[in-house]
Amino acid sequence: xxxxxxxxxxxxxxxxxxxxLSCTYDTSENNYYLFWYKQPPSRQxxxxxxxxxxxxxxxxxxxxxVNFQKAAKSFSLKISDSQLGDTAMYFCALFAGANNLxxxxxxxxxxxx
Amino acid sequence: xxxxxxxxxxxxxxxxxxxxxxxxxxxxxxMMFWYRQQPxxxxxxxxxxxxxxxxxxxxxxxxxxxPISRPxxxxxxxxxxxxxxxxxxxxxxxxxxxxxxSYEQxxxxxxxxxxx
Numbered sequence: 001x002x003x004x005x006x007x008x009x010x011x012x013x014x015x016x017x018x019x020x021l022s023c024t025y026d027t028s029e030n031n032y033y034l035f036w037y038k039q040p041p042s043r044q045x046x047x048x049x050x051x052x053x054x055x056x057x058x059x060x061x062x063x064x065x066v067n068f069q070k071a072a073k074s075f076s077l078k079i080s081d082s083q084l085g086d087t088a089m090y091f092c093a094l095f096a097g098a099n100n101l102x103x104x105x106x107x108x109x110x111x112x113x
Numbered sequence: 114x115x116x117x118x119x120x121x122x123x124x125x126x127x128x129x130x131x132x133x134x135x136x137x138x139x140x141x142x143x144m145m146f147w148y149r150q151q152p153x154x155x156x157x158x159x160x161x162x163x164x165x166x167x168x169x170x171x172x173x174x175x176x177x178x179x180p181i182s183r184p185x186x187x188x189x190x191x192x193x194x195x196x197x198x199x200x201x202x203x204x205x206x207x208x209x210x211x212x213x214x215s216y217e218q219x220x221x222x223x224x225x226x227x228x229x
Contacts, residue, residue: 033216043203045156045220047114052215091155095216100171101146101207103155 002027004094006104013082014112020067021077021107023092032096034068034075039106040088048090051075082111115140115208117221125227126196133192134224136206141186143209146218147179150203159204162189196228 003026013019025034036048051059051068059066063083067076079086092104116139126132136145147159160168160181168181182190193200207220 035217037220043150043223043225045205045207045223047217047219050215050217095218100158100161101156101218105155 002029002094002096002102004092004102004104006092006107008107009105010108010110012110012112013079015082015084017082018078018080019082019109021079021090021092021109023075023077023104025073025075025092025094025102027073027094027096029096032094034066035093035095035101036064036066036077037091037093037103038086038088039091040085045091049077079109084111084113087111114217114219115142115210117206117208117219119204119206119221119224121224122222123225123227125229128197128228130196131192131194132196132226133190134204134206134226136189136191136221138187138208143186145183145189146207146209147181147189147191148205148207148220150205150223152201156205159191193226196226198228201226201228 005024032053034051038046038048049061049064063080065078089106091106094102118137120135145162148156150156158171159174160170162168162181162183164183164186180192203223203225205220205223207218209218
């Protein structure tokens with residue numbers, strides 16, 4: 001069975017500061033993918049970043065980077081130089097070959113001006 | 114990445130009625146997915162729609178309540194039947210892009226359904 005846990009229901013960060021969102025997961029599969037999705041108030045689910053389990057190097061997309069700790073089954077998202085437009089719900093998700101994305105419960109991030 | 118559109122973007126419906134949500138993709142895709150997001154909650158997969166075969170439903174979801182059509186490789190519909198206020202949710206369709214070394218899933222803009 002696959003599980004995804006986000007233990008921070010809400011977080012806030014000052015504009016231009018850095019924030020880290022936590023995610024842990026569990027799967028028995030060896031080949032899997034991890035994702036962070038952003039859902040702003042417009043409700044559009046936007047793929048922020050992807051990490052393949054077979055890659056040791058942490059993924060980076062501009063101001064967004066992940067800390068992928070495979071042994072610990074941890075997959076945190078770091079947002080640098082936070083901007084007001086980063087205010088959104090952030091969902092961690094796991095794809096482990098079952099044609100189904102498993103989502104965490106989300107973290108509501110507020111960027112404070 | 115695929116561009117996905119949904120119609121309607123939102124609707125307010127009376128209990129006991131049905132609503133059909135359309136999902137259109139700008140490229141041919143094998144699998145399409147329908148998710149439900151109840152207020153303040155995460156996403157839950159309703160079913161997977163494969164062109165040319167019946168949809169595969171997740172536990173807790175049945176075809177009589179959520180019939181799905183997949184007439185071709187770029188289009189799908191989800192019907193929410195005999196609606197009750199508990200069906201008030203955002204409904205999202207998504208598609209996957211998969212290669213031998215990568216996987217991504219993209220979402221449509223969602224349909225916000227309110228049942229009164």
